Amino acid sequence: MKPVYWALPAVVSVLVAAGCATGPRQMEAVTAEDLNIIKASFRAQGQAGLDRLDQDDAQKHCSNPPTVTIAKELAARIEKANFAAIKYPADGNLMGDWRAGERIAQTGVGMQFSDNPKTPSGGNCYACHQVSKEEISFGTIGPSLYNYGKLRGGASPEMQRYTYGRIYNPQAFTACSNMPRFGHNGILTEQQIRDVTALLLDPNSPVNQ
Ligand code: HEC
Incomplete structure (x- = not known):
């Protein structure tokens, strides 16, 4: 097995790391300043564009240290929104080879x-x-x-x-x-x-x- 498309997950963990790098900041959310530092540290190349740093709501919530053990209601909201966005094949056939x-x-x-x-x-x-x-x-x-x-x-x-x-x-x-x-x-x-x-x-x- 070869390593994969870790670009995006790697970025997510960078965001978490930025939020809890030092003691006093341990429970703080990722700031705009953190994001600017992260954005300045990457460059786009080929299909790996900087748009990969743009997080949707679920990623934002999951990257914030205070919400890593997120509240039940927030978890339910993320799950509901993601569930509603699942696209099943139009022909209803879900089993391949x-x-x-x-x-x-x-x-x-x-x-x-x-x-x-x-x-x-x-x-x-x-x-x-x-x-x-x-x-x-x-x-x-x-x-x-x-x-x-x-x-x-x-x-x-x-x-x-x-x-x-x-x-x-x-x-x-x-x-x-x-x-x-x-x-x-x-x-x-x-x-x-x-x-x-x-x-x-x-x-x-x-x-x-
Ligand atoms: C980076 C790690 C990772 C990779 C890669 C990954 N999974 Fe998972 N998967 C998990 C984790 C963690 C869970 C436990 C539930 C959760 O967190 O969603 C899980 C849960 C599942 C479940 C639910 C199991 C259950 O008992 O209901 C299925 C099915 C599944 N994975 C299938 C796959 C398939 C198929 C692939 C490859 C296309 C895959 N996973 C790739 C981490 C991964």
């Missing part, structure tokens, strides 16, 4: 200035999740997804919808999730999200063996 999904889960290429924007990005799922039994190298920031479909009663329409939406935009379910918003931020295409959904739910995929 698990073999393609496995390749997407294994690949972390994409979104960096040095990547070709015309080449599809990977999902890098293994960086944070155990997915299949065969792959012995994986991260543990996220829960193991091994046997995901089997444990959830298979590929019912509800599970397909939940899984597709979860991958499309994790913040629709967990405010301030560490998981990338694959559909929402245009990291993966509709077809790629279908493919990883099939990887998790198809009874023939290595996930459910």
Whole structure:
């Protein structure tokens, strides 16, 4: 696995770091001055534009130290807004090809200035999740997804919808999730999200063996 599109998550953690760099400022929000310093420290190159420093509401709330353990109402508001923004495929077909999904889960290429924007990005799922039994190298920031479909009663329409939406935009379910918003931020295409959904739910995929 190769490292990925960390440009944006890296920036988010820079914002958190800027907010709690020294003792007395520990619980302060990120100031306009902090943002200017951060903006001055980056330059646009290729597809990695400075617009990546522009945070939407969810990112702003999640970057502010006082709201890292955010209030329940705020979390509910972030989840509701992100849930409403999930775009499901118009044809209603949420299951793709698990073999393609496995390749997407294994690949972390994409979104960096040095990547070709015309080449599809990977999902890098293994960086944070155990997915299949065969792959012995994986991260543990996220829960193991091994046997995901089997444990959830298979590929019912509800599970397909939940899984597709979860991958499309994790913040629709967990405010301030560490998981990338694959559909929402245009990291993966509709077809790629279908493919990883099939990887998790198809009874023939290595996930459910
Ligand atoms: C940077 C780490 C990271 C990456 C990369 C990542 N995830 Fe996650 N994922 C998480 C975390 C953390 C959770 C726990 C819940 C949350 O915070 O959203 C999670 C939760 C999930 C869940 C919900 C599990 C459940 O029990 O309902 C699914 C499904 C999922 N991830 C699928 C994927 C897929 C598929 C990919 C690759 C396309 C992926 N994740 C990539 C961190 C990640």
